[in-house]
Amino acid sequence: MTNKQIRIHSAPENSQGYDLLWNYQRLQNKPLPIDRKSVVTGLIDPKLISNKSILDLCCGRGRLTVGCYQYNANNVTCVDGSYSALEDTQETLQKFGHYPDLVQADIEQVSDAFEQNSFDVVLMLYALQHQKNEEKTIADMATLVKPKGYVAFTYFGQNTSSIVTIKLREIFLKQSIKFSYDFLRDIQYLKLTPENSFTLSDIENGTAPKKYDIVCI
């Protein structure tokens, strides 16, 4: 068996931004996921995915997909808005001899990408909060799963926001940028803290270490 071609159904308006995010993780040499059984068990009873057809929505680099195969999923269909993320997923899975169906799709249009009642299980891990209309996304997941099939997802409560968080959200809203969490987590990874020895002036003057370029281009 060989890799299947990534099917392009639709791309979200900020798909290039998502690609940027995933490419950035590549630049940081972040390892691709390998053993991800715990990712599955944190979301769903593995018995429910064994020998089942799975739809992994917003698969990213495939960490949940890897876990699904490790729990003997029959077939996994991976969907993400980023083509780069799907390439990473493909690269990871082929090392284990798995060749999932890969589809680039705007999640807002995902119900058009497949026939109704197509999957035994639909999963979405840490992505509902990135959807413009999360109620519609839940409805779409219900549309795509077969009767008596399972839908499992996570969401983030957003009731504890500080003024900083609110201000940052306003900025991202203004810029229509949707990948704030991962993006900003990476800023945190870059140690944007006083202990890191570069100053605010260094940032503003562009004299911070070169590895920060991706953030301050």
Place this chain on the structure above:
Amino acid sequence: MALHQKNMILYVYKDLILLIKKYGIKEVARRLHLEDFTTPYIHNTSRENIGLWTKKAGLSIVSHHGQRVLAVKK
């Protein structure tokens, strides 16, 4: 990388600097740890709403622990 992407990042970054100036780098960095700071969209993802939307979608919740939901289609 396309030029408009560079500009996009630059603009956001400048705003981040303004926030750091206003609130202090520690506060901004600390807030970046928050799990609930995840998205530009301000959703009302209360437990009640998640339950309501799931039900409206034709799903029955099997378990709803923390912010993890398992539901089955009727």
